[in-house]
Amino acid sequence: MKQLTIISGKGGTGKTTLAACFAVLAENKIIVDTDVDAPDLHLILHPTILSQEEFSGAKIAVKDKNKCTKCGKCEEICRFNAIRDLKIDYLRCEGCGVCVHICPEEAITLEDKPTGYIYNSETKYGPMIHARLKAGMETSGKLVTEVRNNARKISEGGSYNLIILDGSPGIGCPVIASLAGTDLALVVTEPTLSGLSDLKRIVGVAEHFKIETLVCINKYDINLKNAQEIKEFCEEKGIKLVGMIPFDPEVSRALAQGKVVVEVSNGPAAQAIHELWDVVSRCLFHSDN
């Protein structure tokens, strides 16, 4: 069983588009959307939800007004400014429990905070696990881990040989959770100035966790000079640049219709993605033989 995580450092670089294409092109795979903050893969793969679970990845302090004597000790000790005017702000509370401990009246308890939903679904390309974090909820890292656990459960006993993970943007906790223990990271970047700076940071993260990394440039022909710079950066770092996808209006056309570009087009982008998948799958399964 191999795991491939597709990441980008930043949203909007075409990560989900590629994940969807790979979901179509790969065999015997499970598809996982770990972008729990803004999951989009379901908008192109149209899964049928088989079951849904509520997820509580965090605790929250809850106060019993009747027991509270308004001594203010909780407010004083909370380092997150989550208690103001004796009221607990559920968006700020990190669920650390210090107030529970300090309260002389035992007026505060820690309770589970429902933070999101996990969906076990089926698409025409195989099983898919995705989730939705409730707006403004933290611990997306834990939710990502839980989503991945669900995928692992499904993989047991099945004939699957690959898990494709659509990673989350950024370099923070959800990304780290989507990278942990994966076999290969594919970074999707764009030839913009911010693209290069984001690439450097995300490559740093992958390096930090010692994960083999490949890079592909989406819309490389929008700025050939920057594409060249990305190429040089990869050479310098000894990272394989495995794909150059041209700007192709067919991609946004397919997206706007909620379709996967390799399903509906044989244009330049679709062809480049076919080639990219050949290389990526070879990298994934090569180390076995």
Next chain:
Amino acid sequence: MIISVASGKGGTGKTTIATNLALSLKNCQYVDCDVEEPNGYIFLRPQIQESKTVYLPVPHVHLEKCSFCGKCAEFCQFNALAVAKENILIFPELCHGCGGCMVICPNSAITEENRSIGVVEKGKASHLEFVQGKLNIGEPMATPVVRAVKDEIDEEKIAILDASPGTGCPVIETISGSDYCLLITEPTPFGLYDLQLAVEVMRNLRIPFGIIVNRWGEGDSQLEDYCLKENIPILLKIPFSRDIAMLYSKGIPLVQAHPHWKANFLKLFEGIEERLGEATHHH
């Protein structure tokens, strides 16, 4: 006045709006709160004059006082401590810095030490004041850095806060306390879906907000129908154009290449002022 710029999703043009709006205003401060991937500097090219390290307290256990009772590890909600036979393991990346283990230890064996998790940088970009935060690589917790960035907000100025993408904790930290929030979206099914999540957050936080549509012209009318139905104002539309994409890829602000855009951003700001005036008037 604090105006934050957010989007349900990355890549919608948030930084374009935030930087161009900041460049169009007088007496303004651009504050990049996207501490995981700050990009505003690429367009504003500031001169950094000051840099402050952001610290988070983590426990330090004095083993000579420790009785290995395990109370600290039991208390910690984030599994940042583990007590072994005659040693204590601390996982600094997991520690939220709540100070609870120190409070709970019966032997006063725990003190705190500062751990650097990022940096706040301040400078100038021509007439603009510039602030940005950077989270250290491999560090999972962005919120404390965002908090440190927000400490630099100058209340005498118009502060434009560039939030990170999504609707997660760093975004909430950024936009809470804003007078107004601009939500950037695209006229596609994705744009609409992500926008709906962002709108939910705005309504939870009770922050007045309006929409800016980027790459206007390609997509469908679903977005407009939604805004109309939900009574959400669309404040500005930026057309889909290869020229604007090229400028972006080169890190050139729109208002610099096409000064007539300044008027659009000024009008946008005046529109916000007016809306806020109305809001205070009605309540």
